[in-house]
Amino acid sequence: MNQDQPNNPLHGITLEQIINVLVNHYGWESLGDKINIRCFNNNPSINSCLKFLRKTPWARSKVEKLYIKLIS
Numbered sequence: 001m002n003q004d005q006p007n008n009p010l011h012g013i014t015l016e017q018i019i020n021v022l023v024n025h026y027g028w029e030s031l032g033d034k035i036n037i038r039c040f041n042n043n044p045s046i047n048s049c050l051k052f053l054r055k056t057p058w059a060r061s062k063v064e065k066l067y068i069k070l071i072s
Contacts, residue, residue, distance in 0.1 A: 009068050015060070018067045019049050025070060035062050 005011040010018075022031055023046075032040035037059050039052040053060040 009071060010064060015053060015063075016046060016050060018063060019046055019053075022063065022067060022070065034066060035059070037062075 023044075026034065028040060028044040032044070037052070037056075039049045053063060
């Protein structure tokens with residue numbers, strides 16, 4: 001972990017990496033159940049999720065919180 005931000009679990013991790021970890025752990029269907037957003041429920045893909053989450057701070061926050069909960 002980088003010394004500049006030792007208390008930030010997301011430092012140095014891309015949004016794409018976060019989505020990949022969550023999809024590998026939960027799968028698209030379970031991920032869509034946990035966070036009910038269209039990009040997880042209707043024709044999910046990494047690219048569609050990245051586009052949506054980069055434009056939608058509230059959804060990105062939910063994804064990041066689920067990731068932090070998973071790695072804790």
